[in-house]
Amino acid sequence: MTSATLTIVLVIHNNASRKVAKKRCKAKKKQETRDQLLKRTLNPSDTTHFVNWRRVKYEELDLYPTIPVDRNKKPIRPPTPEEIKSAYNQVETFHLFKTGRNIVQDPLDKESVIAFIDFIKFEDMSEKDKADLNLFTTFLHRSKKFISPVATDVRLKKWL
Structure with missing residues (x-):
């Protein structure tokens, strides 16, 4: 074989x-x-501006997880310097939109837009745009007294 x-x-x-x-x-x-x-x-x-497409997702963030809260979910003590530094380090990782035309798409629905953010220098605005901006900001300022703050689970509070 x-x-x-x-x-x-x-x-x-x-x-x-x-x-x-x-x-x-x-x-x-x-x-x-x-x-x-x-x-x-x-x-x-309008092709004068480049469009920055932004993808976002919602993530709940508690900047001060070690601070105890009362039954109304309000912090019972101010943050320590170490806690402030830790929160600052977390916020430092955020992306700041500073310039250009930014479009934020809804991650769950690709056909919809969450936000359209267009940065324009004040000097480059027309007189009509400046008047519209003034009207809008005046309206917001005068409406403050009718708006109540909304409680959030994120527990953000400014300590003086």
Whole structure:
């Protein structure tokens, strides 16, 4: 009897071109969705501003978890310097929107927009825009006395 050796060669195809095409198709579909959103919410011919698309998710944050609260969920003592430093370090990781045109999409519904934030320098505003801004801020200022603060679970309170 002779002994025969059986060799099995496995050929694994790393289909890189398929992956690239899939990625390109996904990016194209995402861009089309964003273009549709822009057409519905903004002037589509306005190409003077670059749009920053922002993805957000809601996460509950307690800046002072070690401070005990009373039955009304109000803190019973001011934060210590160490607790303030810890809270500050957490807040330092937040992203600040400072310039440009920012659109925040709803993570649960890709077809909707949560916020449209457009930063304009005061010097670049027209007189009509300045008058509108003045009217709006005056309204907010005069309405303060009719608005009650809302209790939150986050327990933010300024200590004097």
